[in-house]
Amino acid sequence: MSLLVTGSIGIDTVETPAGRRDNxxxxxxxxxxxxxxxxxxxxxxxxxxEDWPADLLAVLDGRPIDTSGLERRAGSKxxxxxxxxxxxxxxxxxxxxxxxxxxxxxPKIPAAFADSRFLFLANTHPALQQQMLESVxxxxxxxxxxxxxxxxxxxxxxxxxLSKIDGIVLNDGEAKLLTEExxxxxxxxxxxxLSGGRLKFVVVKKGEHGAILATPTEVASFAAYPTSxxxxxxxxxxxxxxxxxxxxxxxxxxxMDALKKAVAYGTVTASFTIADFSLAGLAAASRLHIDxxxxxxxxATTF
Amino acid sequence: MSLLVTGSIGIDTVETPAGRRDNxxxxxxxxxxxxxxxxxxxxxxxxxxEDWPADLLAVLDGRPIDTSGLERRAGSKxxxxxxxxxxxxxxxxxxxxxxxxxxxxxPKIPAAFADSRFLFLANTHPALQQQMLESVxxxxxxxxxxxxxxxxxxxxxxxxxLSKIDGIVLNDGEAKLLTEExxxxxxxxxxxxLSGGRLKFVVVKKGEHGAILATPTEVASFAAYPTSxxxxxxxxxxxxxxxxxxxxxxxxxxxMDALKKAVAYGTVTASFTIADFSLAGLAAASRLHIDxxxxxxxxATTF
Numbered sequence: 001m002s003l004l005v006t007g008s009i010g011i012d013t014v015e016t017p018a019g020r021r022d023n024x025x026x027x028x029x030x031x032x033x034x035x036x037x038x039x040x041x042x043x044x045x046x047x048x049x050e051d052w053p054a055d056l057l058a059v060l061d062g063r064p065i066d067t068s069g070l071e072r073r074a075g076s077k078x079x080x081x082x083x084x085x086x087x088x089x090x091x092x093x094x095x096x097x098x099x100x101x102x103x104x105x106x107p108k109i110p111a112a113f114a115d116s117r118f119l120f121l122a123n124t125h126p127a128l129q130q131q132m133l134e135s136v137x138x139x140x141x142x143x144x145x146x147x148x149x150x151x152x153x154x155x156x157x158x159x160x161x162l163s164k165i166d167g168i169v170l171n172d173g174e175a176k177l178l179t180e181e182x183x184x185x186x187x188x189x190x191x192x193x194l195s196g197g198r199l200k201f202v203v204v205k206k207g208e209h210g211a212i213l214a215t216p217t218e219v220a221s222f223a224a225y226p227t228s229x230x231x232x233x234x235x236x237x238x239x240x241x242x243x244x245x246x247x248x249x250x251x252x253x254x255x256m257d258a259l260k261k262a263v264a265y266g267t268v269t270a271s272f273t274i275a276d277f278s279l280a281g282l283a284a285a286s287r288l289h290i291d292x293x294x295x296x297x298x299x300a301t302t303f
Numbered sequence: 304m305s306l307l308v309t310g311s312i313g314i315d316t317v318e319t320p321a322g323r324r325d326n327x328x329x330x331x332x333x334x335x336x337x338x339x340x341x342x343x344x345x346x347x348x349x350x351x352x353e354d355w356p357a358d359l360l361a362v363l364d365g366r367p368i369d370t371s372g373l374e375r376r377a378g379s380k381x382x383x384x385x386x387x388x389x390x391x392x393x394x395x396x397x398x399x400x401x402x403x404x405x406x407x408x409x410p411k412i413p414a415a416f417a418d419s420r421f422l423f424l425a426n427t428h429p430a431l432q433q434q435m436l437e438s439v440x441x442x443x444x445x446x447x448x449x450x451x452x453x454x455x456x457x458x459x460x461x462x463x464x465l466s467k468i469d470g471i472v473l474n475d476g477e478a479k480l481l482t483e484e485x486x487x488x489x490x491x492x493x494x495x496x497l498s499g500g501r502l503k504f505v506v507v508k509k510g511e512h513g514a515i516l517a518t519p520t521e522v523a524s525f526a527a528y529p530t531s532x533x534x535x536x537x538x539x540x541x542x543x544x545x546x547x548x549x550x551x552x553x554x555x556x557x558x559m560d561a562l563k564k565a566v567a568y569g570t571v572t573a574s575f576t577i578a579d580f581s582l583a584g585l586a587a588a589s590r591l592h593i594d595x596x597x598x599x600x601x602x603a604t605t606f
Contacts, residue, residue, distance in 0.1 A: 210526055
């Protein structure tokens with residue numbers, strides 16, 4: 001089934017206790033599409049500037065990723081982010097950010113992609129996310145991400161978005177901020193309420209502490225994959241979403257069992273991302289590695 | 304199999320977002336023994352002062368708990384703790400603490416208890432824990448708890464204790480402090496190393512985020528029981544240890560499967576503790592409730 005992702009494509013500089021990498025590939029849509037491509041073909045929509053290095057997306061070559069929705073905009077500069085995890089591997093400190101082309105008009109979803117059945121709206125302004133959503137004719141399942149900035153500055157738009165999508169993936173801090181609940185199970189349930197009954201599921205990501213999955217009738221809870229191999233957490237959340245929606249898009253129905261397995265696949269896919277800088281951890285993985293790790297994860301969490 | 308616990312018995316005053324209770328029953332050994340008593344008979348060893356209210360332990364009546372090791376010491380005052388969770392349900396702020404009788408000599412383990420096969424050394428000075436340990440002739444399994452204070456002020460004694468016991472249960476902050484590792488999987492493994500190969504297992508408790516279990520050859524990871532019913536977290540860690548060791552003492556061998564199920568029982572037993580003040584949550588539970596919740600917990604965490 002056709003899975004489309006829209007989101008950022010950027011040039012990152014990252015510092016972690018394991019070292020530093022300058023001007024490496026990053027961006028929410030990039031991590032998402034690579035992670036999802038282990039499960040299903042993916043359509044990538046995003047925009048970069050005319051300064052985009054020709055070979056920076058070479059890591060996607062040979063993957064089942066359709067990059068024909070990638071716009072290289074003349075006269076614009078690419079999105080750049082410089083972050084540091086030196087003091088805390090669980091939370092990035094933004095050293096510098098240049099939105100550049102991301103602050104301009106959104107990229108256009110090609111007409112050939114309008115028949116996409118699964119849609120992931122990676123983090124951007126919620127009004128833009130809604131605009132993207134309208135470019136896809138009849139999606140079967142739409143999942144979005146968001147961030148603190150939009151919850152603080154555009155909460156009505158975020159809430160409006162919730163009433164138009166099927167699932168949302170957000171982190172613990174965002175869930176608390178959006179709902180003003182301190183308990184994450186209560187927060188997840190309140191996000192469902194905020195959508196006026198539209199949302200089928202909410203996933204609250206807790207980084208090294210795993211994730212909570214809530215549907216209108218059930219709550220499931222997941223440990224993280226237990227690992228000390230953490231080199232660079234950048235892209236973990238987007239890889240998690242990619243594994244989750246990549247797997248889910250191969251399933252006939254969005255049942256609780258399918259959602260739980262999707263969260264588990266998201267968890268182990270992200271565990272490859274954080275084991276190296278930029279896309280190197282994902283690029284070193286295969287579907288077989290992911291399936292083997294899923295089995296290990298099940299063993300490590302089943303009693 | 305006979306399970307003995309030594310630890311604190313105290314009078315608590317607790318404030319949480321749900322309210323305040325003055326002069327209620329508390330103490331690590333009390334929570335532990337009530338939790339463990341759902342699984343096996345328990346022997347309680349502890350000391351209170353002559354001011355101890357006659358009816359404060361009435362909640363233990365009818366439980367399979369042998370309180371003949373409880374010393375009421377003339378001329379001494381009972382341990383008192385006043386804590387607040389008003390700002391953060393995950394971490395108590397100590398408003399006031401009066402060690403009183405706990406700062407005096409340790410209670411004596413009755414000769415009739417010297418044949419105990421399972422031993423839980425609840426948090427106290429590691430030198431006292433070792434002294435207690437020596438009073439039990441040939442225990443099959445000894446598990447201890449500790450706290451930041453002893454890691455900071457008596458680290459050599461804590462390390463020495465590790466080389467004389469079979470298992471340790473400590474929280475995430477304590478594990479990081481003891482090992483100077485920031486990653487909890489690495490920290491758990493390092494605690495095993497610190498014991499010089501003696502420890503069979505380490506459990507790192509993460510409160511609302513679950514727990515990590517490490518043995519010399521395996522690592523398991525557990526979500527918390529997903530609940531928004533948190534009234535008073537006091538005693539959660541000791542109830543967790545009580546459920547864990549209570550279950551484990553009924554098992555023929557300390558296998559990885561037994562340990563994982565023990566951690567799961569500890570998790571669900573603690574979920575009853577936090578649902579009400581003092582011992583009220585545990586007192587409202589039964590073994591059937593615990594087993595039913597274990598089944599729910601398995602459903603909520605299995606994919």
